[in-house]
Amino acid sequence: MNLVIRLLLFTCLLGECYIGSIQAQQSILPSPKRQDSWESQMINILIQVDPKFWKTTWYLILALCALFSICLWTVMSLNRQCRLRKELARKVLEAASLHDIDTVKSQYFANVTHDFRTPLTIILNAHEQLAKTTLTELQQQQTDIIQRHAHQLLRLITEALDITRLDAGKLESSTQLGDPVAFIREVVAQFGGLARQSKIDLTFNSDEQMVTSASGQSGDILYSFDGDKWEKITYNLLANALKFTPAGGSVCVTGFISRTDRFTIRVADTGIGIPKDQLARIFERFYQVDEGSTRAYSGTGIGLALVRELTDWLGGSVAVESEVGGGSVLTIELPLIPQSTIEPWPSKPALPQRHPIMKMPIRSIAVSPSSIQRNFSVDKPLVLVVEDNKDLRTQLIDFLSVQYWLLSAPNGCQGLEQALAEVPDLIVSDVMMPEMDGYELVERLKSNERTSHIPVILLTARSSPESRLKGLQAGADDYLGKPFSLIELELRINNGLRTRQNLQKQFMAQPVLTVSAPTPESDREARFLSRVHQAILDNIELETLDVEWLASQAGMSRTQLHRKLTALTNLSPNRFIHRVRLERAAELLKEGELNVAQVAYKVGYNSQSYFAKVFQDYFGYSPAKFKGTI
Numbered sequence: 001m002n003l004v005i006r007l008l009l010f011t012c013l014l015g016e017c018y019i020g021s022i023q024a025q026q027s028i029l030p031s032p033k034r035q036d037s038w039e040s041q042m043i044n045i046l047i048q049v050d051p052k053f054w055k056t057t058w059y060l061i062l063a064l065c066a067l068f069s070i071c072l073w074t075v076m077s078l079n080r081q082c083r084l085r086k087e088l089a090r091k092v093l094e095a096a097s098l099h100d101i102d103t104v105k106s107q108y109f110a111n112v113t114h115d116f117r118t119p120l121t122i123i124l125n126a127h128e129q130l131a132k133t134t135l136t137e138l139q140q141q142q143t144d145i146i147q148r149h150a151h152q153l154l155r156l157i158t159e160a161l162d163i164t165r166l167d168a169g170k171l172e173s174s175t176q177l178g179d180p181v182a183f184i185r186e187v188v189a190q191f192g193g194l195a196r197q198s199k200i201d202l203t204f205n206s207d208e209q210m211v212t213s214a215s216g217q218s219g220d221i222l223y224s225f226d227g228d229k230w231e232k233i234t235y236n237l238l239a240n241a242l243k244f245t246p247a248g249g250s251v252c253v254t255g256f257i258s259r260t261d262r263f264t265i266r267v268a269d270t271g272i273g274i275p276k277d278q279l280a281r282i283f284e285r286f287y288q289v290d291e292g293s294t295r296a297y298s299g300t301g302i303g304l305a306l307v308r309e310l311t312d313w314l315g316g317s318v319a320v321e322s323e324v325g326g327g328s329v330l331t332i333e334l335p336l337i338p339q340s341t342i343e344p345w346p347s348k349p350a351l352p353q354r355h356p357i358m359k360m361p362i363r364s365i366a367v368s369p370s371s372i373q374r375n376f377s378v379d380k381p382l383v384l385v386v387e388d389n390k391d392l393r394t395q396l397i398d399f400l401s402v403q404y405w406l407l408s409a410p411n412g413c414q415g416l417e418q419a420l421a422e423v424p425d426l427i428v429s430d431v432m433m434p435e436m437d438g439y440e441l442v443e444r445l446k447s448n449e450r451t452s453h454i455p456v457i458l459l460t461a462r463s464s465p466e467s468r469l470k471g472l473q474a475g476a477d478d479y480l481g482k483p484f485s486l487i488e489l490e491l492r493i494n495n496g497l498r499t500r501q502n503l504q505k506q507f508m509a510q511p512v513l514t515v516s517a518p519t520p521e522s523d524r525e526a527r528f529l530s531r532v533h534q535a536i537l538d539n540i541e542l543e544t545l546d547v548e549w550l551a552s553q554a555g556m557s558r559t560q561l562h563r564k565l566t567a568l569t570n571l572s573p574n575r576f577i578h579r580v581r582l583e584r585a586a587e588l589l590k591e592g593e594l595n596v597a598q599v600a601y602k603v604g605y606n607s608q609s610y611f612a613k614v615f616q617d618y619f620g621y622s623p624a625k626f627k628g629t630i
Contacts (some may be wrong), residue, residue, distance in 0.1 A: 201250040224337035244271035274322040283308035381425035386415035412436025423563035431460035446475035455496035
């Protein structure tokens with residue numbers, strides 16, 4: 001048998017599938033009857049070929065996801081670049097705008113500070129001319145105040161201009177030839193009067209051995225340095241040290257040449273110290289360690305910032321060490337140029353300019369409560385002045401002492417103590433003060449029954465509506481912004497006293513017995529008078545009912561009760577007691593149940609003749625006649 005494949009066909013189906021058709025024929029040996037005999041058969045074969053990976057479904061999905069991601073990333077990248085370009089353009093525009101604003105502000109600030117110099121010059125020139133004339137001691141004190149504070153303003157203006165020039169990059173060098181040790185010694189010497197006034201031990205140590213060993217030469221060698229900047233740096237360091245050092249403390253300044261090209265200024269004090277967490281910020285502009293309204297040491301926050309910026313400008317360095325309660329040490333290193341490396345100087349070595357502000361301050365007028373108390377007069381009200389600035393406090397005392405008796409205090413705590421002890425007729429107080437500010441002082445005065453009736457006028461440099469509202473909410477009767485006119489202050493004091501006098505007249509116009517019972521809405525002073533009046537009525541028959549007894553019932557001293565009752569009623573405690581007794585006697589006489597002798601005894605008078613006399617003095621009728629007219 002023979003096998004022969006006759007036909008092979010492949011049919012392509014979907015995808016990679018194929019069907020193969022095979023026809024085979026089988027040859028059978030011829031039979032006797034048939035010479036040729038074939039048997040054929042068709043076979044189908046399925047062939048499946050795996051597709052290429054790029055033709056798979058998962059690859060197609062992955063490719064679509066990748067394409068979508070690329071498109072999304074491209075769009076987001078373009079958007080981000082667009083935003084960045086817009087942000088950059090905005091920041092460039094903003095920076096240019098801020099630069100323009102800063103330039104305009106700096107120019108305006110420079111112009112304004114320059115304009116301040118003209119009136120200050122006029123003031124100083126007028127002072128010079130006035131000083132040449134014959135002046136009384138008081139006039140001399142006043143002119144000294146003018147000179148010292150004019151120079152203080154001039155110094156602050158100069159510092160502000162230096163800050164402006166530093167920002168604008170226009171600060172110029174003023175190099176001069178001299179002995180740096182002698183220069184710094186002279187600057188320190190100018191603070192001698194201020195240190196003595198503050199009872200602070202100020203010393204200067206030149207450390208000559210260190211100077212000689214460092215330079216290898218004697219101390220006579222001259223150096224080139226920027227005297228103007230050095231003076232400002234030393235001035236601010238010393239002013240800061242003296243300001244934060246209490247009386248009895250010390251400030252030691254050391255100046256020496258640490259290397260041939262460096263000069264070290266070290267200022268060590270025994271002041272209040274600086275907290276560790278604030279050491280890094282004390283050289284920031286306008287930063288103050290204590291920024292509250294009760295800070296004991298006022299300032300602008302520019303001094304140490306100017307020290308740091310001038311030192312950096314000169315190529316020096318600043319270091320500070322401090323411990324709270326243990327004082328501070330500020331160390332400045334400044335560059336020097338020895339004389340051998342510079343051209344000869346035609347002029348003599350320069351010394352720092354003398355500042356009149358550093359002269360001994362004027363002798364202030366000391367006003368003690370005891371001395372004033374001996375001279376109290378009913379014709380002159382007693383005014384308490386609470387102001388931390390000594391010169392302003394002295395000026396107010398000098399001006400107001402013509403019309404009033406004066407007490408004074410340098411801070412809120414002492415002001416409160418004097419107010420409680422002396423119970424003045426009116427209080428004039430600053431707001432920004434050490435230990436206790438004016439707001440707290442007013443609140444404590446108004447919450448204390450002994451002083452709640454006292455009118456208070458607040459003086460403040462904060463003239464904003466918020467500050468005024470805060471003062472009035474605390475209970476202040478009036479508010480006066482700085483700078484103020486002394487005449488205006490006097491008028492406001494008179495108005496405050498006149499208001500109190502009107503209340504006295506209202507009280508005198510009605511009988512004491514008609515004082516209404518206190519209500520939650522009633523005035524504190526009405527409640528006080530009602531309480532005192534009721535205490536007298538409840539014990540009116542007591543012979544021992546006197547001022548001492550009434551003061552103990554009111555929880556006050558005899559002096560405090562006297563001043564409060566006088567302020568509210570224009571009656572002394574004795575007269576107030578007599579008035580209550582006499583008005584009660586009049587009521588009893590009107591009732592007609594008791595005779596005159598019984599009424600006198602009932603209201604605390606053991607002598608009928610004395611009762612008749614005081615009754616007639618008060619009502620204009622004798623008790624018998626008064627009873628007969630009913």
